[in-house]
Amino acid sequence: MSDVHVVEPILVMKNVSKSFGAVVALADGSIELYPGEAHALLGENGAGKSTLVKIIAGVYQADGGVYTYDGKARNFRGPHDSQEAGIAVIYQEPTLFDDLNVAENIYLGRQPLTIGRTINRREMRRQARVIFEQLGVDIDPNRKAKGLSVADQQMVEIAKALSKDARVVVMDEPTAALSPEEVKRLFTVVANLRERGVAILFISHRLEEVFEICQRVTIMRDGAFVRTDLIGDLTIDQIVRSMVGRELGLLFPKTDIAEGNEVLRVERLTREGTFYDISFSVHAGEIVGLSGLVGSGRTEVARAIFGVDKYDVGAVYINGEKLKGGSPLRAMHAGIGFVPEDRRQQGLVMDYGIDHNVALASLRKLSRGLFLFRWAEDKLAADWAVRLHLKYGRLSDEANTLSGGNQQKVVLAKWLAGQPKLIIVDEPTRGIDVGTKSEVHRIIDELAQSGVAVLMISSELPEVLGMADRVLVMREGRLAATINRSDATQESVMMAATGQV
Amino acid sequence: MSVVNELSLSQPMKTHRVAEALSRARELAILVVILVIFAGTTIKSHDFAHVTSIQQLFTNGSLFLLLAVGETMVIVTRNVDLSVGSTLGISAFLVGDYFTHNAHPSLVLAFVIGLGVGAFCGAVIGFIVTVTKVPSLVVSLAALYIIRGILNIIGLGVQIEPTAIPLSFQKIGFETWAGLPWIFIIPVVVTLVVAFSMRSFRPMRELYAIGSNPAAAQLAGVPVARRVFTAFVISGTLAGLGGVLFLSEFATVNATAGSGYELLVIASCVIGGVAIFGGSGTVIGAALGAILLQIINQALVVVNVSPFWDSALAGALILVTVSFDRLLSNRASLALRLKDSAARGK
Amino acid sequence: MPLVGNNTSTTSPDETLLSAEKQHWSFSGRSLFRWESALVLFFVFDLVYGGTSSPDFFSRNTIFFAGINFGLIAIMALPEMLIITTGEIDLSVAAMLGLACSSFGYLFEHHVEVFLAMFLTLCVGAVGGALNGFLVTQLGLPSIAVTIGTLTMFRGLAEVILGTNEVSGFGGPWTDAGTNAIPGTPFAWAFGIFVVLALIYGAVLHFTSTGRSIFAIGLQEEAAFFSGIRVKRIKFNLYLISGIVCAFVGLLYTYETNTARYDAGTGLELNVVAIVLFGGISIFGGRGTMLGVFLSVIVVGIFDQILSNNNVSSQEQSIVFGVLLLASVILPNAGRGYRAVRKRIGSKWPRSQSLNENAAAISDL
Structure with a gap:
């Protein structure tokens, strides 16, 4: 990658700061982005990454420091300015307009016009199709954005960036809600963008991904720049230590304890169109991991057990007693607790x-x-x-x-x-920084020790492998495999999840 | 794996087209209902299709049509304007006042006054909503009271007599062109112009974006405040125009002119398929909704059902349309779910 | 549970103590800007203005007439308050009043025994409220559209039942309740009923699990549902109760005016909503207090009375009302802006920063 450094950086931030009242959100933000590189920005929550991104995007204005883009000092007054200049930010939260069609989402405010200054819909659709072809995705430009999967929504965002000839693309945790295949597709697109000389700033909590696609990494801590290095010069351990600034304990502490009585038994649970014929049980003191790709029906099974959604066929038993479905309150009274996937909306x-x-x-x-x-x-x-x-x-x-x-x-x-006798945790550590993550793991472990049955859904394989006594793997709405702790490896779980047994 | 992906991508598309076709069919469905009612009542009583009867229908409906068009623009941005009735009233009064105090009034100036008053009211509301970020429901509710109150104060002891209104102005209310009264032609032209621009101009498309996802609109660089402000100004202006037409039709105004219109106007929009929480709906739909509400009224008279049933039926109609919308979208999402899984199962 | 007594505690007891102290300090600081305080000021203004504008202001008459003129709106504001706190709205309250009035008039005209007629009228209220509740909770329709629909429909049914007839001559002991004061006090019966109901509603809203649930639903419905709160049942019940209470107000109205007409109370729905909002209940749900709504009723009720005493027409009073309503939503925002400015200035003295404000700013990032 040394040839990258011959060219001038497209975006440079040096000692940029930003405060809100007495609170210093960003003390010393520094980063250099070169055309054609994928650059990881790492740091715990609260390290100042989002503030930095928002200054890049012009949502916030820096209090001090230098922000240079394309060779000129900039202080964008709003997101509009930065977009004009060729910076595209793909935020974590979807920013599409549900009621508008895909093509209009891409070209809002820049729709191709006819001679009469009215919108030329046909041309707009055609251009959208061309971009989707370049990206290698198959999305109908004519459909409304409502109902698009998260992965497709991101593709639309990327298409938007491409349509503006963006030279810098910032991706804030783009893979958080994607399945492995979708991540793969995204990475192909990222490689594609790099070939065109686009600089990509990639923010993720998943370090494996950073190692896979990024060339350089900048680490921040407590609102300040820590280091920038070539990714090859660092180990995961070094990165984590730079992020946290201290040594971490064991990430996944699972204490072995003897399992007790059967607390939860699920028999042939089926919800048409979502999951079929799910049977398993969880014992007191046991942590059962429910794994599988996003969209394989894991969360839906949990929701059905807790009574958020109704199921068509099957039964749920708590301590041998049948639980009537369809009411979270009944589930609660029966002794179930449910830590849902979406903490901010549901939790x-x-x-x-x-x-x-x-x-x-x-x-x-x-x-x-x-x-x-x-x-x-x-x-x-x-x-x-x-x-x-x-x-x-x-x-x-x-x-x-x-x-x-x-x-x-x-x-x-x-x-x-x-x-509760049974607690269901769905993605318990999503979006939580490394330090607190292990605390959450310890809490879950202590729960199991005290005799609570735990059903844990997680997309992070290391978490599942480290915590679970048993791993259930779902694929396309069905239970594909049950793997014991001793046999569970990244490979065995992924094979079952993708159907390559 | 890639096969799975393609399937799950292509399947929802079809369902979506169905859903979209259905939403487009909304205008058509209302039109059909209007025609059926019209035909039905005509068979029952041949007088109904008589020109004067149609004219009466158009005359009554036209004011609501105008207000519904403006209201649609506001509702699409996820706001609401409850002040339209009061604005109509004050505009009608001030134009009447102008005629009363001028021996040789100019018709153009009359229109300017009416539209200007409306635009001013809309601008004040739009300003407060966009600057203070106070919900428009509350601001426009307050405006409803304040404007009505001002109308009462300035209207104290002032009588707008039909004799003071120039005949040339009153002609707008009853003179026809190709069998259609001017008082109907004007709102229809306005509706068509607004409908066209909401489909074809960039800033108008941004109104839909704002209602669909206000935060995202801000991030996308849409000047949200300016657009919402404009929507309120246009809504106010159309209410002002409504006031001018109101005066030309009745040739007299009192302090209660237009009071209670606001909820009927919103009802027209809802019937016409405008989503109450913004983002979707068309001006044509809302306009047809307004006409439908009016034709029921007229039809009852003709078919000898007590006119007392009018608002009971209108209320039922509102409930049925919103329920029907919801059932349709529920079914669409169920179909989406089943098709999705069928695709995955392959 | 073995979670107790882990030795890697990060929140020491001292810290907890500290935060309790802070809580005390900032509570008094915060309450200065509460909307209720502003309402108390409005109330004082009422008294000063009323006292100076009319020598007869401080009399039983003022209190009685304020109560009788405003009591009915006040009572309807109570169920509306709870519904708005859940984030919904009920625009059909005044139409229900009219429907109840019509129904009762019709029954009375057909010589149905008075108690039975009253009971049937309340049943009409229950059915209407249940219809609203069903459409909002079971079909999940937007309440503003639903209740505009039922508003139109209830008023229409009232018209169908009674037409343009006017039933009068109710008489009997109930007339007393409609037109006289509670014996030994200057308070109209309507006002007395309002006070009693307000105490009950206040207790429910602030001191019961139902009240907590109502706030939680208004702030974040989905999270409330996931916590085992029966969102649909609570909302349905609120609409049901709203229907019954408004039908009851319809009966009071009938006896107060000694006539039953289909157009009784036309347009009052917006007054009711305005009173609730002026009381500091957020239109988005989840925020507000019974005290605020109570003060709002008193302030506006007395003010209306002063203006009436001064021969200001009720139409003109609507300006004042509109301005107050605007103030009620803009002023608290301005207060927030003032706090923000103060915070910025105060930043030179870091001590004035509470932990909370730091945290709030950080989470905003």
């Missing part, structure tokens, strides 16, 4: 206090007669905050003031307060 009431959130699943129990008083909620929340080592300001603080990891602890506290 927490983000604008509600920590105390209210912790108490939310125990309202009845906290009531004295007809009434419920705040001190009862506070007591419960304070208790759990200590037990789970929650970092917070005040118990009445809204959940959205917490970091991702601490938010997840609040969700866990909410369910643990109900003393």
